[in-house]
Amino acid sequence: MSLPYFDAAAVRAAAPWPTAVAALERALADGVDPELDSPRLFSPAPGGEFLLMPAQGVSYSGVKALTVAPGNPARGLEKIQGIYLLIDSDTLAPLATMDGTELTAIRTPATTLMAVKHILAAAPERETKEDPQVLVFGAGIQALNHLRAAHAVLPGARFAVVGQRPERVQSLIGTLAAEGIEVRAGSTADVPEADVILCATSSRTPLFDGGMVAEGAVVAAVGQHGLDAREVDAALVLRSDVVVEGRASALREAGDLIPARSAEEWASIHPLNLQELVAGKLERTPGKPCLYAGVGMAWEDLVTAAVVYEGGTRE
Known part of the structure; x- marks a missing residue:
């Protein structure tokens, strides 16, 4: 058979x-x-x-x-x-x-939005919003599906997307409009106002200045793997609470993290992994962004x- x-x-x-x-x-x-x-x-x-x-x-x-x-x-x-x-x-x-x-196109956004949902739930009460502004970097299939997943998991959220090719951004916006999901074209100028930033690109260099990210915002960097590729800069990593998919996988492949701190420093910090996040062990620092770094497992x-x-x- x-x-x-x-x-x-x-x-x-x-x-x-x-x-x-x-x-x-x-x-x-x-x-x-x-x-x-x-x-x-x-x-x-x-x-x-x-x-x-x-x-x-x-x-x-x-x-x-x-x-x-x-x-x-x-x-x-x-x-x-x-x-x-x-x-x-x-x-x-x-x-x-x-x-x-x-x-892959399903499990990656599902994992990202699971992490974002629990990170948002751990935010200090004064930092929570019923209508968070979600900014997505990327215009490929992962960006498209992260927007779909965010629409399903974060009711009331508002969406914007940033991409290098305007025609692909407009195509993505049109696809989602046909599904009843309203998304506008955004830019890096939207970073300071974003409550959630989802990085789902093939970029090997940081997408924006990490100092622009708002206090209390959640950033997920999930588009790349490999120690020579990064979507966020060291400035953001150093000023953020950090959650990883897994500590071992992050040390092997999370280029967003390793340049900012050495493997020995991360081992000492012992950032929470997804199992610990879902178990409710995250205590967010008031006024700090939270970075979720994922490489796919x-x-x-x-x-x-x-x-x-x-x-x-x-x-």
């Missing part, structure tokens, strides 16, 4: 934003430890790289095989493409395959893939 395959539409239909966020929260509450996640495996590919992301769990295990082609967006193609293989943990028998690109793929397998319509 051939393995069932979940195409992009099936993955998307089975994991709406509230469902995906809730599944990630539940996994962390039930004991998933980001510090035990398997390291991402890299290998060169023509014009880019291969990524393998294995993960194991009680009921399911799995591996995501991706290609990353940095030159693709300029050609109108996806930067990240791949497939996911879900495996039965008891027998190690393959159970299903699914579109790895769509899985295999356990998030596995949790989302299980949601798709158990609730989706397969071929």
Whole structure:
């Protein structure tokens, strides 16, 4: 028998934003430890790289095989493409395959907005807003889906988007308008007024002056991985409370953090990871921004893939 395959539409239909966020929260509450996640495996590919992301769990295990082609967006193609293989943990028998690109496009914003939601909930009462201004950097699929996820997770929020190519920004705005999500074109001049800043770009250099970020604002830098790539500058890192996906993964791949402080300094600081954040352990410093740094982790793929397998319509 051939393995069932979940195409992009099936993955998307089975994991709406509230469902995906809730599944990630539940996994962390039930004991998933980001510090035990398997390291991402890299290998060169023509014009880019291969990524393998294995993960194991009680009921399911799995591996995501991706290609990353940095030159693709300029050609109108996806930067990240791949497939996911879900495996039965008891027998190690393959159970299903699914579109790895769509899985990535869902689990990354779901993880980011889960983190943002809990960071906002930990804010001092005087710093909370019912209608936060959300500023998104990027105009690709991750920026588009971060806006969709933010609309679902942050009711009442107002949205603006910043991108290098005006035509892509307008296309994104039009796509979201057709879905009933109002977004305006923004610029770096909006940074001081933003309550939440989501960085979902392929930029390898900081997107804005970290000194412009408002006291109490939440910044999520999730568009890049690798110690030679950064979306935010050291000034923002040094003036912020910091939350990471996992401390080990951040030390391996979070270029937003390592230039600002050494690995030894981060080990001493011991920033909270997502499991601790969801458990309510974050105590925000009044008047400080909070930075969430994410690089993408295999356990998030596995949790989302299980949601798709158990609730989706397969071929």
